[in-house]
Amino acid sequence: MNHAYVSVEGIARRYPGATIFEDLWFGVNRGEFVCLVGHSGCGKTTVLNILAGLEKPSDGEVIVDGQAIEGPSLDRAVIFQGHALMPWMTAEQNVAFALSCRHKDMPRAQLRDAAREALERVGLTAAADKKPSQLSGGMKQRVGIARAFAIAPKMLLMDEPFSALDALTRGALQDEVARLVSEADQTAFMITHDVDEAILLADRILLMTNGPDARLAEVVVNTLPRPRMRATLHKLPGYHALREHILDFLITRSRLMAQGLPADWNPRHAPEVRPGA
């Protein structure tokens, strides 16, 4: 995995008396979309925070672009689960704040224009001057997406970005993110509970066993052809096999594997499967 943009090398998170996960190895290639799926509490958010540089692993390290992560970086933008917009700033100011961090010397008027442009790309031109409290949940998350894309990060990190939204809004935003990611050839890492979301967006899906002491059980390669559309996803060849496989893992195997991993299981190279092929 030397060519990977991000290389996660044996990270673990331990608290006194509890190991959340252990010996996690995986990579994310440039331009690749990787989803992490697993049950609640297995440490997915912790993994994402480590990738973001917001937390340190108890063991192991993460190499990005040949360098170990020391802390948060503008190169790895995060879309948070709870939008995390500053409520005292308008949508435009929220985006402009991020832009002003990326472009330290950019004059105010130019920041404004760039922020407007970023909001326009997610269809929020009309809401630019509104405060988050005046926006719907979906619009707030859109602003969060605009903020993340505006700074043109090398990698996008998303922690269940749509889980708080209703099904219709979620679908629209999934399409939105899919479009933006393919337009920018964006490297992305996303946590999700939604199997269809993972199948729609991901190139590879990482499956984690149940915690405590969670491991990376398996890497599912998504062989469904792109472009994928939400409306026609279930008609693609291999969709059902892929979905069955992931659901089966979540329902039974994630629990069984937490009790005992197969003898030939290698933490550095979790088995790769292609159920859709």
Next chain:
Amino acid sequence: MLIPFWRSSLLSLALLILFLGAWELALRSSAATGGSVVDAEYAALVGAAAAQGGQTPMPMPSEIAARLWQLLRDPFYVRGTNDQGIGVQIAYSLARVGIGFGLAALVAIPLGFAIGMSPLLGAVLNPFIQVLRPVSPLAWMPLALYTIKDSSISSVFVIFICSIWPMLLNTAFGVGSVRREWLNVARTLEAGSLKTAWRVILPAAAPTILTGMRISIGIAWLVIVAAEMLVGGTGIGYWVWNQWNNLSLADIVIAILMIGLVGLLLDRLLGWVAGAVAWQE
């Protein structure tokens, strides 16, 4: 249920009239039956207190109103150090409160910021804060008079001391409880500590800080009256004490009214600022 403003104001007005009317009537009837009957013209000339030879009857609302009119016609006159208009006295008090409160804000807000950011500093300073905070600010007065040797500056110091605590604690609390989410946003954007403090923490904590400032200014306005009564010289507190020595109760009622109105005004002023920095999730 939403009560129309005009209806509640009308009722408030009615209540006030009822209260003042009862007050007036009660005093008039007691004056009629009670022994000391004073010639009205004579009383008007020398003041009710003098007319009754040292006795100090409660003033009637009508007398208070007349006196208020007299005071407010020329509130800013200065005839020597001991005879200045009520407006001048209030201005002295306001200036002391303004300076003491302003200095306290200059110390409390940055210090509260530091405490909120650093749990260690908070833990180190906590015992001192907890012991000093409940002390009546007037207890500092002798120490202030001895070291500063100026009664006016000493009152400013007392205001400083009493204003500092609510602002300090509220700032520390507001800064300490800024959502981790927002701090993480700033961190992932590599915003830098100055920018994070200015653009994220300060606006996030501003409503809590303003609440502290509002409590502080209220306390400062309470304390200044007592402080000026104690050290004398100038100010509305001194004026009240002076009128008590003159046995002019009408003036004292007027002073109470004025102190209340100015206090309300100060609170409204900060309430307006609080509204400007408020945010809603």
